[in-house]
Amino acid sequence: MITAQQDHWLPWKADAAPTLDSRAPAKKSSVNLPDALVGGIVPLAVLFVWEVLARLEMLPPNWLPAPTVVAKTIYEMAAAGDLWKHVGITAARVALGFLLGASGGTLLGALTGYFPVARKLLDPLLQSLRSVPSIAWVPLFLLWLGIEESSKIALISLGAFFPVYLSLSVAMRHVDPKLLEVGQLYRLSSFEMVGRLILPAVLPEYIVGLRSGLGLAWMFVVAAELLGASRGIGYLMVDGQMTGRAAIILGSVLLFAVCGKTTDWMMSAAGAKLLGHRAR
Template identity: 45%
Template sequence: MSNHLAAPVDAPSAADAAELAHAASAARAGLASLVRGVAGQRARRVLLALLLPVTALLAMEFSVRGGLIPSNLLPAPSQILDTLRDLGAQGLFGHIAASTLRVAAGFASGAILAVLLGATVGLSRHAEAILDPTFQALRAIPSLAWVPLLLLWLGIDEAPKIVLIAIGAFFPIYMGVASGIRGVDRKLIEVARLYRLSNIALTKRVLLPAALPAILTGLRNGLSLAWMFMVAAELIAASKGLGYLLSDGRETSRADIVLAAITLLAILGKISDTLMAAIEQRSLAWRDSYA
């Protein structure tokens, strides 16, 4: 038998090494450029988001300082900051914590009930015929109309406040869940039936993903309404909370306290909505949408 010696493998030449180094450098430069582009896009979005409020605040400041608007009716933003600083020394965090806890408890209660009943109505035509007309009628009742009834039923403790916030959060979430499930494309259901999916698998793999955008939109709307109903709830003999500060500012003719409380409500509402939007974006990362 003749022995065949294997041909030696050529070592990479200097030109090949230089080409590889150039490719790696180009990849690093491209990645760095992409990161800078994303960071620059986020910075531009932040600047655009701040454009309107900063312009409005500057216009208010100069209008009040120039005497165009009486300061007792519309305090300057700098005066509102001073009021917030004074309130901070007088227990402002306690008011913020009280309102936030009430919103969290009311929103959680209303959301759980709304998801259960909304899913029931969305999945069953009989449940829709029984429950939906009543819920649509109750949805039209203004928030303040519930206040005297809740006072009669539950007294003036925390219970009526949380129930009122739960009522405010319930209806938009219920509508989102029910309409999201009812709006699932019938062709998706038919394909799932062809694959003989069980009801649990059908709900998990078809109905829930298809209805999730509407459900999350309902949750965001419900959270916003929970903050709005919280103000009405804290008019029920509250001794702490941002709604109490609003009432106190009205009774003492302190427009700066009223505007300080409104500012805090706007900030807290925006923070909670941003968190909910982040959850929505993460949950719907699979969706190939226009956005």
């Protein structure tokens, strides 16, 4: 707009000014509106080329089946009802593991964030445990909890625990002391201090922690199911590998992507609703 106005005052551009004005919205839309579509161009092109190459039998079908074949495989499984069983069990594992891990992370994060003594006692231990790659615990979990559900849930919980713990503990320690002073001025009790100042203040960071915890829960359910399961999306992948059906593996990857993205979107929408209109 500014350039358009300036141009208007330049005599040699005087007649160009209205054109500039009328063109401005069109130009804006060509940059802004299709941004999401622009991001889709390359993936669509890749899918198209992939499809064409597969149809021309230039790609071995048992190695890289056409996208339409992958879609058809998923559709057939969905129609047969098998798919929902697998998706359901995986989602249940993620839900339970995330719930346990996030609860633990919330509890210990709040403790260490609020009480300096708790932080001095617990934080060094938790930080050193965090530096162990979580998959390394798998043999121990299997030994302790067996190959059934418990060991899977434990692994997923562990994945969800750390981001939640870390974000809450750090955020609670770094609440603006200037805002805490306001609470002091109004003589809030420690209970009110937490409820009316600290919790609302850390909410944005906490939600970010929950989101990454959920992301890790999905990551770890893949690991857990690949390591031995008789049901679940991860089992489908192993099954596809054993029976040499790449379409099933690719379909499972797609399912994980869709499920993970959906739950992240749900979490982020819930977070946005909680945070309301406040400035981040």
